[in-house]
Amino acid sequence: MVIRKSCKGQWMCVCETSDVVALERECADSQSRWQRFGTVMVWAVLLYGFVARLFGLLTRESLWLDETAIAHNIVFRSITQMHEPLVYNQSAPLGFLYLIKLNTLVFGVSDITLRLLPCLFGIALLWVMYQFTKQFGRLVLLAVLLVFTASYFQLEYSIQIKQYTCDGFMAMLAIIFACRCVERFQQRDPQAMRHLIWLGVFGVISTWFSFVNIIILAGIGLTLLIFFFMQREKRAVIGMFIIGGLWLLSLGLHYAVFLSSQDGNDFLKEYWVNGFAPFPPISLSDLKWYPAKYFYAFSDPAGFKLRYAAGVLAVFGVVGLWRWNRWQCVMVLSCLPFVFLLSAMKMYPFLGRVIQYLVPLFVLLVGFGIVAFSRLLFKRTVSQTIFAAVLILMLIVPSVSEHTSRIWLRPAQSDGHDTITRLQLHSDASQLIYTDRHTRIGFEYFATLHGVELNVLHDDYSYETGAQNQTLHEQTVLKLQQIINQTTNEAWLLVENYQPTDGSPSIETRLTAYLNLYGKMVDRYPTKLGVLLRYRFDHPAAKDD
Structure with missing residues (x-):
């Protein structure tokens, strides 16, 4: 047994x-x-x-902000220029x-x-x-x-x-x-x-x-x-x-x-400041x-x-x-x-x-x-x-x-290529196109890639506030006034589609609140690159300001 x-x-x-x-x-x-x-x-x-x-x-849809920044340093340079300093904080x-x-x-x-x-x-x-x-x-x-x-x-x-x-x-x-x-x-x-x-x-x-x-x-x-x-x-x-x-x-x-x-890039050091260990811990x-x-x-x-x-x-x-x-x-x-x-x-x-x-x-x-x-x-x-x-x-x-x-099951979404195509179809050379600090890089990449020349007004102050306006920097207000006063009829704005998680208003909310005082939004086209807004300025205030 x-x-x-x-x-x-x-x-x-x-x-x-x-x-x-x-x-x-x-x-x-x-x-x-x-x-x-x-x-x-x-x-x-x-x-x-x-x-x-x-x-x-x-x-996957087309490149997003950071990708277009690094792609700009690759696509538009020759093989002998690749060792040159990178732009756009990359x-x-x-x-x-x-x-x-x-x-x-x-x-x-x-x-x-x-x-x-x-x-x-x-x-x-x-x-x-x-x-x-x-x-x-x-x-x-x-x-x-x-x-x-x-x-x-x-x-x-x-x-x-x-x-x-x-x-x-x-x-x-x-x-x-x-x-x-x-x-x-x-x-x-x-x-x-x-x-x-x-x-x-x-x-x-x-x-x-x-x-x-x-x-x-x-x-x-x-x-x-x-x-x-x-x-x-x-x-x-x-x-x-x-x-x-x-x-x-x-x-x-x-x-x-x-x-x-790239070592002296102050922007990157400031961006990642929370990742630096406090030493000695006091x-x-x-x-x-x-x-x-x-x-x-x-x-x-x-x-x-x-x-x-x-x-x-x-x-x-x-x-x-x-x-x-x-x-x-x-x-x-x-x-x-x-x-x-x-x-x-x-x-x-x-x-x-x-x-x-x-x-x-x-x-x-x-x-x-x-x-x-x-x-x-x-x-x-x-x-x-x-x-x-x-x-x-x-x-x-x-x-x-x-x-x-x-x-x-990723939903289909318009991207940077669609943005440029839409502008080609519905805008003309006399219309100004506003881009904020974050959409500028992607817009420049896709516009250059497609060989499109547009009348672009870049704003590097869109995410800062100032004394002239509680929600917009004074330089941003000047840019918007330039769009309102110089355009004969319409203008386009490409703004970032990010919604802040801290409850503060998005850049789109702040810009449209100001522009609605002078004109009317006639088209809103959300894309991966950003939200493309079309404004018509036919109010008397737009001419008298």
């Missing part, structure tokens, strides 16, 4: 050898079915991520700009060709996440992929002309190369130095396509240096010092050739900054609606990853001291989309934390799996709903 445990966790008493064989076969079949199901789930999630990005690339790595420029030279200029490279980097990042995470087991792999694929921000930045998906891709590749180096040296592989050399080459190249990757490289470089010292690998220590010097030399050359022209509000920004990072840019839950699970993920492989855990976390150091030195903020390169690491820790927390609470595999599934659904359902409304 033999007492054996069934595949369902129940103890059974079997008497015959054939019964034991049958029981083992049943358990093997059950495990095989679950493995096949898990494999199907993994590939289904990957397929969804790939298709969602390609679908968004093909169906900042991007030189190699990334050259790749997009080459893409437009080969395939022509369109919204799709401009966004193609970030989309490909987004797909590659999803694949790299899969390659790195599959070593942790199918449950961790599924948790990480589901959470990462569900993040709307990851999907959104995969179809924008921004370098953020490239940043994340380069960061994950650097960590994979570093972990492979550690593994090879631990195994005393004769080819271990070759892996270190490849890491060095990758680091030199990557800084030209993602300047923030130097933060990741600094962390893994210091970690590898400590590891080599502990392993007494003298050749590797010397090699790491040489590689670190080459990384700094590459970044320094990139800075001298291109980045130095008040309670200064101390609160650190946990507040930590949890906020899981909301923006990581995309979790339940940011506090995600932040706590990430802590469990650190513990779980540490138990799995300490060097891999250190490698993943090694960049964080440099991240906060640069933030404290007011050199690079820890806030919003500019830390997109950290999102893959956050998602990895959250996914690992889901499984680690489930294993802490339950002993049985089935219970762990069910509880992990509940946690995953709790985190991803709010994000997936945004996929439906913003990607799959």
Whole structure:
């Protein structure tokens, strides 16, 4: 008589050898079915991520404000002018700009060709996440992929002309190369130095396509240096010092050739001022900054609606990853001291989309934390799996709903191309076209792209207030009076369609309230670029003012 445990966790008493064989076969079949199901789930999630990005690339409307600003620096410059300082308060790595420029030279200029490279980097990042995470087991792999694929921000930045998906891709590749180096040296592989050399080459190249990757490289470089010292690998220590010097030399050359022209951008520093860490913290509000920004990072840019839950699970993920492989855990976390150091030195903020390169690491820790927390609470595999599934659904359902409304069932909306076409059809050279501070960049891009010359009046004071009017700056009032007095009959205004969340009136509300005193709105055309307003000034006040 033999007492054996069934595949369902129940103890059974079997008497015959054939019964034991049958029981083992049943358990093997059950495990095989679950493995096949898990494999199907993994590939289904990957397929969804790939298709969602390609679908968004093909169906999204034209470029928006920030995209037109960076596109203006690419489309209307020759290949030999790409190294010149960027205009419109933009900042991007030189190699990334050259790749997009080459893409437009080969395939022509369109919204799709401009966004193609970030989309490909987004797909590659999803694949790299899969390659790195599959070593942790199918449950961790599924948790990480589901959470990462569900993040709307990851999907959104995969179809924008921004370098953020490239940043994340380069960061994950650097960590994979570093972990492979550690593994090879631990195994005393004769080819271990070759892996270190490849890491060095990758680091030199990557800084030209993602300047923030130097933060990741600094962390893994210091970690590898400590590891080599502990392993007494003298050749590797010397090699790491040489590689670190080459990384700094590459970044320094990139800075001298291109980045130095963007360093003094006061607008960007003021815009991201809330992302700079107060150091040393001298008040309670200064101390609160650190946990507040930590949890906020899981909301923006990581995309979790339940940011506090995600932040706590990430802590469990650190513990779980540490138990799995300490060097891999250190490698993943090694960049964080440099991240906060640069933030404290007011050199690079820890806030919003500019830390997109950290999102893959956050998602990895959250996914690992889901499984680690489930294993802490339950002993049985089935219970762990069910509880992990509940946690995953709790985190991803709010994000997936945004996929439906913003990607799959995104309502059709007129865009910048439609704006220019409408003006071509319904305006003439004598009519002034007013643009505010935010619509100016996009308008200039699309007008230049279509080769249209219009009589444009730009207003850089539209978002400021003044003493002459409680809601409009005095310079804005002068611009509006110029439109009212100089036009013979009609004028057009393109104003931003953003609605403030603090209850204050929008720029459209403030401008129309003033213009309604002198004329009448005869057309309102909302677009992705802004709201196009058509005014007719036939009141006597317009002539007597």
